[in-house]
Amino acid sequence: MNYFLTEEQQMIQELAAQIAREKIKPVRAQLDEQEEFPWEIMQVLAQADLFGLYIPEEYGGMGGGILENCLAIEQLAQACIGVATSFAASGLGAYPILLYGSEEQKQRYLPEVAAGKRLAAFGLTESSAGSDVSGIKTTAVRDGDHYLLNGNKQWITNGGEAEIYSVLALTDRSKGPRGASFFIVEKGDPGFSFGRKEKKLGIRASATRELIFQDCRIPKDRLIGREGIGFINAMKTFDKSRPGIAALGVGLSQGALDLAVEYARQREQFGKPIITFQAIQHKLANMAIKTEASRALLYAAARHMDTEPPDASKLAAMVKVFSGDVAMEVATDAVQILGGYGYMQDYPVEKMMRDAKILQIYEGTNEIQRNIIGQELNKEYSRIKETFF
Amino acid sequence: MKALVDGKKCTVCGVCSDVCPFGAITVGETSVEISDECTLCGMCVDTCEFGAISLPEVGAGPAADLADYNGVWVFAEWRDGTVHKVSYELLGAGRQLADKRGVELAAVLLGHGLGEALSSELIAYGADVVYLVDHPQLARFTNEAYADVLVDLIHKKRPEILLAGATSIGRSFIPRVAASVRTGLTADCTELDISEEGLLLQTRPAFGGNVMATIVCPNSRPQMATVRPKVMRPVRQPEHPGRSEVIEVSDGIFQNRVEVLEVIPEQDQTAKLTEADIIVSGGRGLGKAENFVLLEELAQLVKGAVGASRGAVEEGWIAPSHQVGQTGRTVAPTLYMAVGLSGAIQHVVGMQGSKIIVAVNKDREAPVFDVASCGVVADLFEFIPAFIRKIKQERE
Amino acid sequence: MHIVVCIKQVPDTKNVRIDPDTHTLVRQGVESIINPFDLFAVEAALQIKDASSATITVITMGPPQAEEALREVLSRGVDAALLLSDRAFAGADTWATSVTLSAAIRKLGNVDLILCGKQAVDGDTAQVGPEVATLLDIPYATFVKKMEPLDAQHLKVTRQTDEGTEVWKLSTPALITVIKEVGEPRLPSLRHKMRAKKAAIPVWGIAELGLDANDVGLCGSFTQVVRVFSPPRRTDRVIIEGSLEEQVEQLYRYLKEAKVPGI
Known part of the structure; x- marks a missing residue:
């Protein structure tokens, strides 16, 4: 379908698709099986200039926005969302700096992230603070020209592999969420270490680790923005990053649909290719409808969000929920169409099904996203004077 | 330039259009059109059962002195002091060509300190004469030294056909020989024959082996080809008479722009x-x-x-x-x-x-x-x- | 350092298929690609550029649509591209191609290194590189898998032979034909891709090269294709089916009768 993409946007798609085809697809099964972090592919993506798509040109990026980043993520995700997640997570880690960082911080960190020389990561979740961000316990205490960080961050994507971490910590415990602040922590900072690499159901090419801060001492200029705006920064960051999760879902759905159709055309039962059976046709039709609908919503919303609209949070939540749910359904249906073969690791669809589940969980569960949408609707309608009855 | 269609013979059957690897042929109502996409590959020519398609002739009319060239040469390769199998195979093929042409078959042996035995073996495999150049600069293979000496011999002796093995040596330096004496060269032939007109018919696979092409070199001499190893059959005739001729080359031939630093035989x-x-x-x-x-x-x-x-x-x-x-x-x-x-x-x-x-x-x-x-x-x-x-x- | 890389656009023989009935080439869906070996040459040039400061110009001789191949390599990071295109170039054999390429390189001037793929997959001749070097009167090495500069005037190369490897020292300017061991071709980058899209690619024909139409293309060729035909089909094919024991027995007898040494 023609989404009226610009020449540059089409080039991004083309390039990311080429990388997916030539570099990711041949190794995805191996990366999944061996839970190997795809450093080689990260280097290819870096050399292709893709890490800087959403970063302004003055900081070494390509000067694009959410849509450009999503186009790349979608193509990579068609081959493997484990790899694509590692790529996208670097953006998640960089957004707090891009949104609220000082000029010096931007100059210092963003060009390296844009060039893919250093990966970034985002540290928010803790064992007692997942959907409820207000439960975070990590603290940052001012000590002269430094801050001392203490606490643990759990399940951090790119943890241990990234070198730049945006970490949320409480600078004023008494203020609750209003007392949270973001800090830049670098791999190698004293008192900063990592837990073991987590074993996961899916996206096993991505690395997930605990971040451990034990009297981690960092210079005071690592504070992003000012104290107390951490929570807002996190929410604004999610508005930018959640469409990326949606793009992972769209890519995964398309990848699963492609495999299912190809298989259904080849596989013969009762003397005919199974695509001639209505049961299969309807399943494929539903998969195709949902995939295209999630793409259409994503592209439209991403374009809209690139204009910095007031309803960004609602739309970011909508695309994330929709394409995540769709990806889960489409991948499950793809396994069903491939039947016994689909269940075997010789075919890539079982991996897609395992991978898809995370899309409904990370960067805010789909339940939380629906809460956000509900709250936003409540706010929006409270401002409308007109009655609809 | 493109393939030519004879409108009188063409039946507009469209077979040529199907085989054209470049999509250069469109079939109209009453005629076929060949577009500028045509690369003159010749696929269509042989497919047309009505003989309606032909390729334009190669340019540059016959050079005046074609008749001055005479004899079939085989470049004799050696490794570790013994003749390489491919050279015997080429002598087998070269013998047949020489007999058809009624000319001498020569083996050209370049090297340094090679034993007499090599020449005798080349003769036993069919060579009428072995031209031997012995020079320290030929102790190890380089493109330049080997090519420039061979070019010198060609200028002196004027063979009409020169064959070499399509080995890593032959495929490396023979193009320099061909370009230096300004003649055509066909790589990696699998079949050789003499046409009715006395030309060397050089047949080789093309398009990744999907088709075979027969190539001639009508207007320049020698007609040169490298030949794929293990295709031609060596024939040993111990009684075959032959002579050996040592040819001197001047030191001035060697340009010394290339130096072999190391030769590492591979174990794997x-x-x-x-x-x-x-x-x-x-x-x-x-x-x-x-x-x-x-x-x-x-x-x-x-x-x-x-x-x-x-x-x-x-x-x-x-x-x-x-x-x-x-x-x-x-x-x-x-x-x-x-x-x-x-x-x-x-x-x-x-x-x-x-x-x-x-x-x-x-x-x-x-x-x-x-x-x-x-x-x-x-x-x-x-x-x-x-x-x-x-x-x-x-x-x- | 100025490096010239010669590339060729070829039909993707990988996807060429033989029609089992007519035994002819099926060209449906056969796209043009850059000769894979030439991509190794481009990669080798880019590696030199990575390590030092080199300028890379890629040239190709072909129809106007060969420009596509040049934009592709521009998107991988080479600096400039030049298309040699003229109706007079059609039907060129390796000699006439070499005449054209060497005239272009001479006109470019100040070239330190010329890189080519070891051969093109459509013709498999491996002749154009050495012939270009000969016409330019510079030394060359074929089937090279590793290259390193020795000093300002010399290059050390490791080449693959049938028997092993050889290390040669060449004075520059020189021409090198490379094999895949030089390194896997890198992919395009977005910045290069954008630049490639807009890049102006000069087109030189016989007039620009100062050549006569009789020196190039079919007219300038020494060799001529007189016949193209399908390889003879194997008519003696045996298919062995049946029980495992029968199959083993049949194949063994088949090879024994064919007098295969070692069986």
Whole structure:
């Protein structure tokens, strides 16, 4: 379908698709099986200039926005969302700096992230603070020209592999969420270490680790923005990053649909290719409808969000929920169409099904996203004077 | 410039359009049109059963002195002081050509301190004369020294045909010879003959081996070709008379722009692969690296080498030095056993010159059966162990 | 350092298929690609550029649509591209091609290194590189898998031979034909891709090269294709089916009768 993409946007798609085809697809099964972090592919993506798509040109990026980043993520995700997640997570880690960082911080960190020389990561979740961000316990205490960080961050994507971490910590415990602040922590900072690499159901090419801060001492200029705006920064960051999760879902759905159709055309039962059976046709039709609908919503919303609209949070939540749910359904249906073969690791669809589940969980569960949408609707309608009855 | 269509002969059947690899031929209502996409490859010419298509003639009318050139030459290669097999094969082919033309067959031997025995052997394989150049600069192969000496000999003796093996040496320096004496060169020929007009007919595979092309060099001399090893048949005639002639070259010939620093003979399979009489090759059908042990066992048993398809190499099951095909090695053993490989065209190109091709595949539709002289439709994991047992049994 | 890389656009022989009935080439869906070996040459040039400061110009001789191949390599990071295109170039054999390429390189001037793929997959001749070097009167080495500069005037190369490897020292300017071991071709980058899209690619014909139409293309060729035909089909094909024991027995007998050494 023609989404009226610009020449540059089409080039991004083309390039990311080429990388997916030539570099990711041949190794995805191996990366999944061996839970190997795809450093080689990260280097290819870096050399292709893709890490800087959403970063302004003055900081070494390509000067694009959410849509450009999503186009790349979608193509990579068609081959493997484990790899694509590692790529996208670097953006998640960089957004707090891009949104609220000082000029010096931007100059210092963003060009390296844009060039893919250093990966970034985002540290928010803790064992007692997942959907409820207000439960975070990590603290940052001012000590002269430094801050001392203490606490643990759990399940951090790119943890241990990234070198730049945006970490949320409480600078004023008494203020609750209003007392949270973001800090830049670098791999190698004293008192900063990592837990073991987590074993996961899916996206096993991505690395997930605990971040451990034990009297981690960092210079005071690592504070992003000012104290107390951490929570807002996190929410604004999610508005930018959640469409990326949606793009992972769209890519995964398309990848699963492609495999299912190809298989259904080849596989013969009762003397005919199974695509001639209505049961299969309807399943494929539903998969195709949902995939295209999630793409259409994503592209439209991403374009809209690139204009910095007031309803960004609602739309970011909508695309994330929709394409995540769709990806889960489409991948499950793809396994069903491939039947016994689909269940075997010789075919890539079982991996897609395992991978898809995370899309409904990370960067805010789909339940939380629906809460956000509900709250936003409540706010929006409270401002409308007109009655609809 | 493009292929020419004779409107009187053309029936607008459209067959030419189907075979054109460049999509240059469109079939209209009453005529076919050849567009500028035409590269003059000639595919259509031979396909047209009405003889309606022809290629324009090559330019530059016959050079005045074609008749001054006389005799068939074979460039004699050697390794470690002995003649390379391909040179005997070329003498076999060259003998036939020389006899058809009624001219002398010469072997050209360049080197330093080579023994008398080499010349005698070349004569025993059919050479009427061996031209020998002995010079310290020829002790090791370089393009420049070898080419420039050979060019000097051509200027002096004027052969009408020059053949060399399509080896890493022949394919490397012969183009310099051809360009220096300003004549045509056909690479990697698999068939040679003399036309009615007395021209050398040089036949070689093209388009990755999908078609064969016969090429002539009408207006310049010598007519030069490199010939694929293991294609021509050597004939030893111990009684064949011949003489040896030492030719001096001046030191001024050598330009010394290239120096050989080191020659490292390879221990691994790469070299063995092109030399082997039997190659057992595996593809993706082997499933995993460990299964190559099966092929190694068979290869060892028959003193052969192990090859592989690009697929198997890409999977990392076997080292790239074993790869046969377009991006790997081109081989032509007596027996090529293709086991669990589908027969993708890029693989077939590298092995279709083999005398016997045995394909073992459980998929009867696998394209490899199209090139096989003998196809075994079987599960390789059952068949190969059974075949190994059979050979062992028979030997006892 | 100025490096010239010669590339060729070829039909993707990988996807060429033979029609089992007519036994002719099926060209449906056969796209033009850059000769794979030439991509290794481009990669080798880019590696030199990575390590030092080199300028890379890629040239190709072909029809106007060969420009596509040049934009592709521009998107991988080479600096400039030049298309040699003229109706007079059609039907060139390796000699006439070499005449054209060498005239272009001479006109470019100040070239330190010329890189080519070891051969093109459509013709498999491996002749154009050495012939260009000969016409330019510079030394060359074929089938090279590793290259390193020795000093300002010399290059050390490791080349693959049938028997092993050889290390040669060449004075520059020189021409090198490379094999895949030089390194896997890198993919395009977005910045290069954008630049490639807009890059102006000069087109030189016989007029620009100062050549006569009789020196190039079919007119300037020494060799001529007189016949193209399908390889003879194997008519003696044996298909062995049946029980495992029967199959083993049949194949063994087949090879024994064919007198395969070692069986």
